[in-house]
Amino acid sequence: MSGILNSSIGRKFAMALSALFLMIFLLQHFIINFSSIVSADAFNNMSHFMGTNWLIQYLMQPVLIFGVMFHFIMGFVLEIKNKSARQIKYAKNNGAANSSWMSRNMIYSGLFILIFLIIHFIDFWIPEINTKYIQGDMSGLLPSGEYRYYEELVHKFQPMWRVALYCLGFVFLALHLMHGFMSAFQSVGANNKYTKALKGFGKAYAIVIPLGFIIIALVHHFNH
Amino acid sequence: MNLTLKIWRQKDANDKGKMVDYPITGIEPDMSFLEMLDVLNEALINKGEEPVAFDHDCREGICGMCSLYINGEAHGPDRGVTTCQLHMRMFNDGDTIYIEPFRAAAFPVIKDLVVDRSAFDRIQHAGGFISVNTSGNTIDANAIPVNKHDADTAFDAATCIGCGACVASCKNSSAMLFVGAKVSQFALLPQGKVEATDRVLNMVKQMDEEGFGNCTNTGACEVECPKGISLENIARMNREYLKAAFKG
Numbered sequence: 001m002s003g004i005l006n007s008s009i010g011r012k013f014a015m016a017l018s019a020l021f022l023m024i025f026l027l028q029h030f031i032i033n034f035s036s037i038v039s040a041d042a043f044n045n046m047s048h049f050m051g052t053n054w055l056i057q058y059l060m061q062p063v064l065i066f067g068v069m070f071h072f073i074m075g076f077v078l079e080i081k082n083k084s085a086r087q088i089k090y091a092k093n094n095g096a097a098n099s100s101w102m103s104r105n106m107i108y109s110g111l112f113i114l115i116f117l118i119i120h121f122i123d124f125w126i127p128e129i130n131t132k133y134i135q136g137d138m139s140g141l142l143p144s145g146e147y148r149y150y151e152e153l154v155h156k157f158q159p160m161w162r163v164a165l166y167c168l169g170f171v172f173l174a175l176h177l178m179h180g181f182m183s184a185f186q187s188v189g190a191n192n193k194y195t196k197a198l199k200g201f202g203k204a205y206a207i208v209i210p211l212g213f214i215i216i217a218l219v220h221h222f223n224h
Numbered sequence: 225m226n227l228t229l230k231i232w233r234q235k236d237a238n239d240k241g242k243m244v245d246y247p248i249t250g251i252e253p254d255m256s257f258l259e260m261l262d263v264l265n266e267a268l269i270n271k272g273e274e275p276v277a278f279d280h281d282c283r284e285g286i287c288g289m290c291s292l293y294i295n296g297e298a299h300g301p302d303r304g305v306t307t308c309q310l311h312m313r314m315f316n317d318g319d320t321i322y323i324e325p326f327r328a329a330a331f332p333v334i335k336d337l338v339v340d341r342s343a344f345d346r347i348q349h350a351g352g353f354i355s356v357n358t359s360g361n362t363i364d365a366n367a368i369p370v371n372k373h374d375a376d377t378a379f380d381a382a383t384c385i386g387c388g389a390c391v392a393s394c395k396n397s398s399a400m401l402f403v404g405a406k407v408s409q410f411a412l413l414p415q416g417k418v419e420a421t422d423r424v425l426n427m428v429k430q431m432d433e434e435g436f437g438n439c440t441n442t443g444a445c446e447v448e449c450p451k452g453i454s455l456e457n458i459a460r461m462n463r464e465y466l467k468a469a470f471k472g
Contacts, residue, residue, distance in 0.1 A: 008400070008438045009428055009465040078438050082396035085329050085437030091230070091243050092322035094296030095395065098447035104395055106440060183441040189466060191459030 011078060016187035018071040019180055023205070025064055030209050036153055037219045044147035048140045051128065051149075072114055079107045102179040109176040116169030123156055157220040166217045170210035177206035225251040225312060228320040229264065231276055234333050241333065243322075253313035257300060258283060258290060260312055261323075277336040283308040285450065288385030291392070292337055293324040298389035298448045306387060306450045326392035330399070330435045341388050343434040344402060348386075350430035351423035352406045354415050365415065374412045381408035383451045390445035390453070396437030401445035403431050404457035411464050421468040428465055 004010035032050065036043035050056050095104050102109070131137050142148045157163055181202030185191075190198070226249045234241030248267070251260050258280050265275035281289035290307040294300035300310040315321060323337065331339040356362060370378075382405075390401035407424050410416025416423070439458060446455045 004469050006432075007428055007465070007469070008398070008432050008436075009462055010469065011438060013462065013466060078440070082398075082437035082440070085397035085435060086327050087329055088327055090293060090296065090324055090327055091232070092296040092324070093293075095444070097297050097301070098393055098444040099395075099442040103440065103442035179441070186441045186455065186459055187439075187462060189459045189463035191456045 011074065012187045015071065015074050015078065016184040018067045018074070019184040020188075021063075021067050022071060023177070023181065023184070025067075026209060030212055033153075033216050034212055036150060037216055040150040043153070044140075044149050047149035048147060051132065051140060052138055068117070072110070075107065075110050100179060102175050103183070106176060106179060109172045112172040113169065113176060116165070116172070119165065120169075123162070124152075127152075154220050154224050157217050158224065160221070163217050163221045167214050170213045170217075173213075174206050174210035177210070178203065181205055225253060225315070225317045225319075227251060227260075227315065227318070230320060230322045231337070232324045232333075233276070233336055234325075236335055237332055243324075251312055253311065255312045256283070256308055257292070257294065257310040257312065258308050277334075277338045279338050280308060285309045286385060288387035291326045291339065291341075291387060291389070293322075293326055293392055295322050298326065298392040299387075299450055303447070304450060304452055306385075309450075326388050328388075328391045328397035328436065330397065331388060331391060339388075341386070343436070344386050344388065344399070346434065347399070347403060347427055347430045348406065351419070351426040352410075354410060354419060356415075368414050370413060378409050378412040381405045381412070381453065381457050384409075384449075384453050385451060387450060389448045389450060391436060393444040393448040394437065394439070395442060395444065396440055398439040398445075399431050399434070399436040400439040400458045400461065401449060401453055401455070403427050404459075404461035405453045407461040407464055408457040411460060420464060421471060424461065424464040424468050428461075 005014060032043065032046045035046060140147055140149065142151060157166075182195075182199050185195075185198055185202075226247070229246040229248055230243050231246060232241060233244045246264060246268075248260070248264050251263065255263070258278070261276060261278055268275045279289050279291055281287040283290075285306045285308060288306070290299075292299065292307045294307065294310070299305060299307045300314065302310050302314050325331075325333050325337045325339045326341075328339075330343045331341055334340050384402060384405035386402060388402070391397050391399050394401075407427060410423060411420050441455070441458075443455055446453065
């Protein structure tokens with residue numbers, strides 16, 4: 001058990017665990033956001049619960065931040081290590097003959113997702129932390145007495161540049177998940193008779209979730 | 225067939241090396257790739273030039289000695305073959321063919337297209353075996369019942385010839401398909417289970433020490449493997465390793 005992160009398989013396992021955790025989080029995030037185009041009340045209620053429940057705020061939120069940071073840092077560490085494992089490059093390399101573009105460019109799709117996440121944090125997470133923990137307003141209410149979450153969400157998606165940037169971020173997320181979903185399962189050792197079905201499910205997940213996020217952003221932009 | 229070959233020439237391990245162009249004529253489509261290189265070398269020798277050094281031995285696809293990165297792929301553009309089984313009919317008259325050594329920090333170039341793959345031997349020495357009494361009272365392997373599926377899967381893993389195409393094709397120069405195959409072939413059989421914990425820990429440790437990269441599951445190794453070794457073997461090695469590591 002000691003030094004498992006010092007071994008190539010241990011690092012791969014940790015990378016996969018953080019990825020699986022992030023994919024579960026993403027699904028949860030998607031479900032709540034999707035409710036915003038169905039019912040503003042449902043979205044407000046769920047957002048208020050997530051934003052004020054102590055278990056989510058003080059346990060799950062730090063775990064999530066750790067998970068995100070770990071996944072990014074480990075991704076870069078592995079990339080540097082892997083680059084140094086081949087110092088002289090091939091004069092001609094036909095990567096497309098044996099692997100997908102997504103699988104060969106995880107670092108670039110990941111890098112774009114990181115940039116997107118920084119913007120996303122500035123847009124939503126930092127104002128949220130400011131309102132709740134710096135200003136001390138845990139009510140989640142507007143001066144009018146209504147919940148603020150839906151209003152804030154819609155307001156954010158008014159500028160076209162932000163909608164475009166978010167859509168681009170989701171495209172890179174889809175590309176990342178196209179390889180990442182199945183890769184995470186392979187890394188934890190799952191490769192059996194269910195692999196084919198899991199591959200199909202992974203492809204569907206990689207398209208449906210980011211596409212859903214794109215639809216949410218577009219609906220709020222064009223509806224208001 | 226008339227071809228232009230772009231070949232990596234490197235005098236020795238310390239030389240910087242470079243790609244050199246060689247026009248070649250009169251190549252038959254029925255020739256193997258190595259025979260084509262023999263023709264080139266004969267011409268070079270006749271001209272008083274240094275022939276191109278490349279690895280080969282059995283020339284029937286079972287020894288794992290031939291290598292070469294041809295037009296951007298390990299063992300060239302054909303599937304399920306080693307370079308000695310690659311035929312010139314896979315190319316067209318007038319083609320330019322890039323011929324490079326397998327590239328990995330763990331596979332240093334010795335000369336031209338010859339690389340040192342002894343890192344694989346050291347990984348094997350670390351655990352790719354079973355300890356059997358061979359002093360005269362060896363137990364008949366067939367006396368232990370093995371289920372057919374496991375025997376077949378173990379055999380599939382055992383067909384790995386250790387050529388290193390997996391490492392050469394992997395964008396990370398990872399050796400996990402090779403080590404996965406070697407771990408799997410024993411892990412599936414009762415004779416191998418006895419030393420399974422130490423085997424996987426030691427082989428993976430040696431693999432990491434040799435400087436191979438980390439697997440990112442691109443699957444390039446599986447596609448380029450001349451023996452069709454499946455990614456399932458890497459998943460099995462991951463399971464074996466995690467089981468062993470958590471056991472302590």
